[in-house]
Amino acid sequence: MEPKKVLVITYYWPPAGGPGVQRWLKFCTYLPEFGIKPTVYTPENPSYPIVDEALVKEVPVDLEILRHPIWEPYAIGKRVGKDATQTLSKGIIDEDPSLLKKFLLFVRGNFFIPDARKAWVKPSVKFLKRHLEENSYDTVVTTGPPHSVHLIGLQLQKELGIPWVADFRDPWTTIGYHKSLRLLPWNARKHKKLEAAVLQAADHILVTSPSTKKEFEEISKRPINVITNGYDRSNKPESQIDLDKSFSIAHIGSLLAKRNPEPLWKMLAYLCANDAAFKKDLKLVFAGVVAKEVKDSLRAHGLLEHAEFKGYVGHSEAIALQHQSQLLLLLEINSPETRAILPGKLFEYMMAKRPILALGPKGSDIKQLLEESGSGEFFNYDELTTDYLGAYLLKAYGAYKKQSLELEQQAIAKFDRKALSKQLAAVLKSETLARQSSS
Template identity: 25%
Template sequence: MKILFITIGFAPYSFSESLCNSKLVLAMQEKGWEIDVISRRDNGTNYSVEWGEPWSRLKAITHHVEYPLGNKIWRFVDIVKSSIKMDCFFIEGIRWAAHAYDLACKLCDGKKYDVIMTRSPSDIPHIVGYKLSKKTGIKWISNWNDPAATIWPEPYTYHFSKRKLRTLRRYERLCLMNSDAITYPAETLGSIFKKTYSFLSKKLCMEIPHIALIEGIVQQKKYEKQKIFSLCHSGNLSIERNPENIFRAIRELIDELNICMRFDIMGYANEFVLQLVSKYHLEKTVHFIGSYSYIEAMGILQNYDVLVLIEAILDYGIFFPSKLVDYAQSNRPILAVSPINGYVAKTINEYGGGIAVDNTQYKQIKNGLKMMFDKWNNNTLQSDYDLVTLKDHYNTDSVIDQYMTLFQKSDVI
């Protein structure tokens, strides 16, 4: 199996979607598939930017698209030329897409690929897949781990001008309609796409979850009960992922039970969250421990009693936070503060591994925390929340088998 994998988020950069893509390619390599990756250098927020383990084994197959930044005039000319080359889409990232397409054509001249895969975190790689498939006849699978740009829900909604909205809708329709197959990480997200673009009901679409890291890379630690009830949330919090309800719940539990607990946030403080810490007088309880490389973070997560997942308040929880897979692989009970009708809540209710509580109801969060604290106090926390079934759902063999099914259905193999 020979795969051309195109994305703007990949190793050595290790921020959310980059990790999802890198873990997937590692698993595909383990399967014995031959892969080339086209990506870009990422100067944004990252936990790591070096080719450390386990990503160093991906370095030889990764091609970063390079082109001169140029002055304002040069950039404008290149953007116009790129837009014309890529079907006249004058949108963000089109310059990278045009240069990625040129690189992809060169790679295709030297190797016969079985399939092209274009991946999130941006919608822009899909135009490369469309043009390349059209030119070469190679089957093309587009992956959408998040909503397309025009269908993000509140509170994340982008407010585009009517002109830009029309352009982006035309772009999304072109990419979705011409993909040989489409993947989403969860049915909840796929349902939003199908509601917006009704023609997708007749397309080959599959829900394939995010993948766990290959077993054996992260050393598994035996659970040891912490001296005080300890929780950790991996990743920065924000106005969208608002922690106020859990902070309020923690404050009341401490006051009512006269207990100590520790809530660490693996990330950095911002003014919004710091104001909430002050509002609920949690300076001695909530700690910001900074960011770590992915492998370090996976080890650190195992030092806690409970791992907390906080999602934005949504009418319908369409997202699949990739940290759910990392938490499951860390083998620690999960407290999901999530939309009750969303992917995370449904998954934990079906596969186990923790508790899902309504993120709009602080009393439910408080009850969930109290239940977990009591189990911790009685030394039954780890045994009562078995994560085996949840981990198996995301393990590499399970997810790669689903890709094999997809390739068979789309006549790739």
Template identity: 30%
Template sequence: MARKKILIVSYYWYPFADVGTYRISRFAKYLAKSGWDIVVLTSKKAAAGMKGEPDDPVLENIKVYRANIIEPVSLLKGKKGGSAKTSNPSIFYQKDAGLISRLAVWARLNLMIPDAKFTWKWFAVPLGKKVIEQEKPDVILSTSPPPTTSLIARKLAEWSGLPWHADFRDPWTNIYYYDDNPPSAWAQKRNKKLEASVLKKADRLTVVNHGFFPSYHLEDKLTKIPNGFDPDHVLNKKEVPQKNDSVFHIRYFGSMKVNQYPKAFIKALQTLSDERPGIAENIHFDFYGNIDPDIKEDIKSASDIIETSFTRYIPHDEMMKKVNSSDLLLLLIGRTKNSKFGLSTKVFEYMTSGKPVLGIGPVDGAAAELVADTNIGKFFSHEDHKGVINFILQTYEAKQKGETLFEPSEKAIQQYNFSYLTNKLENILDELIA
């Protein structure tokens, strides 16, 4: 029996190991282990937050083709030393933006359609045709964002006649930053038209959660496959040294954008410092990832007692050791019209640690439901700083007593195992090429 072959179109791929790499690389890994031959079409460079090499021999053996791209350059140095890029959503939320930065925002919204990676299509489509002729895949799988990835896959599917499965990690025109920064009527119409063409042409669609395409009727072709965790990354708890010191480590991993402003958490730090200084002096807040500079300053200035540290992205294995040695894990869901559907990718790695999760966001949203179903922590609204304070104190006191507040539901957690999730994807792909 001939092996099945899939062409994956993804802007993110190693060594550009941004968060966008994780989901598609897990699918590729477990499809390969299931007997598929994998071919990846990606970009020669990517505006990723960190770099990394494949974490499994299966991924190292995947054939990768790289198309040129003309990346937008940094347009302005931020007032706190950061840089504003047309490819980064934070450009939409800069305070006291100058003329150049405002022009960059306008260009990103009205000229760079559907996104700042639009030039990649010029090079990826011709290369993709050559790859298809040479590799002869059975099916195409694309993953978005950026939406340009979907446009490339659509062109290749139309040209080749191959079945095409489009995967979406985030919404397209329904994404949060367009709510606060609406493009021109022409740009909105153009972007909506491109989105509609992709949703119509794709043979099957997957989304990480509901609410991505509310104005379309896609019931016959759309499946929800959430993000998850790689069982190979679940560390043996005996491998992670547990310190019995008095320091209480609250940690956050990933990006923290303007729309995720942790009002209740910052207020809780301030109140604990004022009212419970004896406990506050034992609390450390450790951040790992990319944080909005204004949020960083507000967290640092929230308390003169609570120690804070801010570190850029760290390798995944090192991150998981930090997760597993934490005392409390902070999870934030932003404030947008679609916040109820928001699911941070970090919650799936948090859930395997056995450490309590402090969630802040919609208490009736998808993330809060997941945390409750898996019994890994508790959620509070962005305004409920008193609830956040009480939860921090409960987990702090539980550590002092050597008690466990939550017993995670292993059955519920296994629903987010990427081996299981990839099997769901593989069933769809098999239907497409049958």
């Protein structure tokens, strides 16, 4: 049987770094095993906020990749304020941004709808329309953010009638940072209108969490499948990695100001002040961009001496850090808008088999996933008591001292990238898409 041909339209692709690139890099690696032949379309000259050249080696050698130029406003923004522009392009929004950052946020939010990559839509439609007319594909897949990528799929569907799957790695108008864009009322409505147009037109919708599915079901009657992010067993360290000698608590990835876990810093400071051994053993490891507000908070609580800031690290180093740390820290903004977020690193944390200490909003999908898999403990900010958090930390520290800080993990095989690719292949071969393709 001939494999089904799928055109994947994505902004993030190696050498882009960070979690956004991992999802479709892994899907494109494993889909051929399940009768799907992907082709990737991506920018020729993107302005990636994070670069990881090592990921280029993970791209399958036989994968066809199409590229087309993109114009982005960040090049102009760098002339106005390099640091501010790079910060915004990474998604780092300060708690109290400078006047320049406020101005750039206003421009980004109100003049570039739905996002700063919108100028890629028209030339991509023109380029891909010609390519699709000359080459046979069964389905087009768009993955966002940036959600302007979905507008490419929307237009191709309208003009060519090709079946289209819209993959949402994050929500659109309910994502946590959306309120920080300082949208004028009519532009906020424009975002909602575009979101609804995509959700109501796509032949199939993919999301990464149950809460996002529930949210989108209120807007669209189209089929919606939850296919979470995951971990890749092939990315495990080749050799055994020894655990840190210190009682290390590691956070891997960008740590934004609004994710700053003040109750945790306060409790760690209290334990350090009342337990000399705990103070001596504690180490806080941060791999990725850390907001100034977080560093200021650590300083205020006297924890800066325990902190190690590694900056951005490559994917392989990040995985090594996950395997050697005593505890892995997962933080989400305390807001209803973030309940649907299941960060990609959560699944790699699972693969590391180190206990996860998670803080987030009430009703977070993270809590259910951690409980089902036995991968860690979730603390709800709204009901968080220092006694509860302190008891957990002391219990973990006690186990660390006995060299018995381990997990009784279960049911994580379904989050393996190959297993998730099999789920995706079933969607791409579904009767709904097949009928659309033949009509």
